[in-house]
Amino acid sequence: MNLNDSAIVGQLGAEARRRLSAAAEERNFRRGEALFHQGEPLKGLFILLAGRVKLSQVGPDGHETIMRLVAPGDAFAAVAAFSHARSYPVSALAMTDVTLAFWPRRTAQRLVSELPELAGLLTEEISRHAQVFQQRLREVSTERVSQRLARTLLRLAGQASRPHDAGTLIDFPLTRQDLAGLAGTTLFTVSRLLSAWSDRGILQVGRARVIIRSAPDLLMEAGGDDSPAS
Amino acid sequence: MNLNDSAIVGQLGAEARRRLSAAAEERNFRRGEALFHQGEPLKGLFILLAGRVKLSQVGPDGHETIMRLVAPGDAFAAVAAFSHARSYPVSALAMTDVTLAFWPRRTAQRLVSELPELAGLLTEEISRHAQVFQQRLREVSTERVSQRLARTLLRLAGQASRPHDAGTLIDFPLTRQDLAGLAGTTLFTVSRLLSAWSDRGILQVGRARVIIRSAPDLLMEAGGDDSPAS
DNA sequence: CATCGAGTTTGCGCGGGCGCAATGTTCACG
DNA sequence: CGTGAACATTGCGCCCGCGCAAACTCGATG
Numbered sequence: 096m097n098l099n100d101s102a103i104v105g106q107l108g109a110e111a112r113r114r115l116s117a118a119a120e121e122r123n124f125r126r127g128e129a130l131f132h133q134g135e136p137l138k139g140l141f142i143l144l145a146g147r148v149k150l151s152q153v154g155p156d157g158h159e160t161i162m163r164l165v166a167p168g169d170a171f172a173a174v175a176a177f178s179h180a181r182s183y184p185v186s187a188l189a190m191t192d193v194t195l196a197f198w199p200r201r202t203a204q205r206l207v208s209e210l211p212e213l214a215g216l217l218t219e220e221i222s223r224h225a226q227v228f229q230q231r232l233r234e235v236s237t238e239r240v241s242q243r244l245a246r247t248l249l250r251l252a253g254q255a256s257r258p259h260d261a262g263t264l265i266d267f268p269l270t271r272q273d274l275a276g277l278a279g280t281t282l283f284t285v286s287r288l289l290s291a292w293s294d295r296g297i298l299q300v301g302r303a304r305v306i307i308r309s310a311p312d313l314l315m316e317a318g319g320d321d322s323p324a325s
Numbered sequence: 326m327n328l329n330d331s332a333i334v335g336q337l338g339a340e341a342r343r344r345l346s347a348a349a350e351e352r353n354f355r356r357g358e359a360l361f362h363q364g365e366p367l368k369g370l371f372i373l374l375a376g377r378v379k380l381s382q383v384g385p386d387g388h389e390t391i392m393r394l395v396a397p398g399d400a401f402a403a404v405a406a407f408s409h410a411r412s413y414p415v416s417a418l419a420m421t422d423v424t425l426a427f428w429p430r431r432t433a434q435r436l437v438s439e440l441p442e443l444a445g446l447l448t449e450e451i452s453r454h455a456q457v458f459q460q461r462l463r464e465v466s467t468e469r470v471s472q473r474l475a476r477t478l479l480r481l482a483g484q485a486s487r488p489h490d491a492g493t494l495i496d497f498p499l500t501r502q503d504l505a506g507l508a509g510t511t512l513f514t515v516s517r518l519l520s521a522w523s524d525r526g527i528l529q530v531g532r533a534r535v536i537i538r539s540a541p542d543l544l545m546e547a548g549g550d551d552s553p554a555s
Numbered sequence: 556c557a558t559c560g561a562g563t564t565t566g567c568g569c570g571g572g573c574g575c576a577a578t579g580t581t582c583a584c585g
Numbered sequence: 586c587g588t589g590a591a592c593a594t595t596g597c598g599c600c601c602g603c604g605c606a607a608a609c610t611c612g613a614t615g
Contacts, residue, residue: 556615557608558614558615559614560611560615563609563610564592566607570603571601571603573599576596578594579594579595581590581592
């Protein structure tokens with residue numbers, strides 16, 4: 096994927112795009128490598144060009160909570176581009192081999208301060224994520240596991256999916272453990288629920304692989320539509 | 326409280342401050358009134374001058390999750406100042422009689438686009454909140470209720486507290502129900518935990534009132550310090 | 556000061572979902 | 586193509602914390 100194909104860069108004017116490209120460095124990581132760790136000082140701003148990245152927090156007990164899955168074109172660690180934050184709130188792990196565009200912190204801050212369009216787009220991105228966090232926080236506080244898991248799958252399908260024989264393939268290599276980290280439960284419970292839904296023909300599951308065969312049924316499991324809560 | 330005493334306004338230059346003040350409208354609400362509801366189209370940007378405001382989401386089943394408690398000087402609904410968002414993700418309720426500074430959406434957007442300092446400060450604010458949401462999301466996904474409640478109380482004490490005989494008074498009028506909405510549990514469980522801690526001398530509790538008598542013990546209950554998770 | 560409603564406490568029962576162990580399965584890699 | 590480690594499944598037991606009911610207490614309000 097080219098930098099200009101990124102949703103965020105695509106919305107910029109020609110001049111801003113040129114300046115971004117000029118300052119970008121390319122970075123590569125192997126599957127399983129960490130791009131950075133939570134608590135570490137901010138290095139800079141990333142836009143993912145190819146592969147998949149997972150952003151997560153692990154608690155003292157080792158439990159992992161996945162905050163975001165990054166697909167090509169997405170920016171992350173945008174917090175590094177704005178001044179006062181000190182360190183990464185999450186760790187970033189390459190789920191596959193990845194290539195990224197990277198801007199060191201100083202550079203990113205300069206670009207953001209000189210390109211108000213860029214600042215605006217990043218801010219919108221940050222607040223969109225904040226809203227998702229709020230929704231997930233409500234879900235995990237008040238809904239039951241099956242609802243949360245169903246909604247998690249639907250959300251993932253909306254973010255990165257590919258058509259597949261008789262279904263929609265969720266285009267992230269997610270283990271049961273990963274799904275548990277997204278939905279706020281354990282891999283055991285995830286496994287049981289996926290098996291049950293598979294038996295009922297709602298899903299087709301495989302190793303680190305989920306295909307949604309009936310989104311409406313899944314939405315039913317999630318307890319109906321939710322977005323515009325009146 | 327005067328507008329210029331607000332943390333966010335206080336960091337602005339004289340010129341920006343003048344323009345903000347000039348465009349501000351004063352608004353007043355009675356205790357129990359709603360400033361806006363979730364799903365409603367964005368009205369504009371607020372800075373609280375006096376009183377207490379609660380931002381929360383309620384699910385279809387009626388369960389309430391409190392996203393943020395607002396104290397004087399804090400800005401909220403900052404999302405209204407940036408372009409593409411459509412509607413409030415939360416409802417805002419006056420916990421006491423309140424007075425606010427208000428900027429209609431158009432005005433707020435104009436100010437933000439013409440005052441980069443303001444845009445930067447609001448963005449920092451938004452990302453700080455996003456980080457708190459991430460932390461709460463991890464907590465509610467992986468920790469037990471007592472830990473979460475303890476951490477909730479400590480967080481509140483850090484945000485708005487007053488010294489009091491032999492303790493620190495949490496300066497929000499919070500019912501057990503409210504604390505449950507913050508910690509992701511039920512009012513019953515909150516009541517039981519507060520009673521237990523009160524018996525052990527860690528807290529002193531009253532109607533919609535909590536005084537922390539031993540922060541270290543409470544931190545112990547929370548499972549130790551957490552912030553710089555290495 | 557009397558009243559009423561909102562807020563709180565406590566007992567009791569039970570069920571969702573965690574935790575572990577053992578086994579089975581699949582894929583990556585040499 | 587063979588092998589091992591990572592990933593997945595399933596049974597079983599138990600406990601945290603929810604949910605309701607009933608009783609109580611505080612404080613705002615007229």
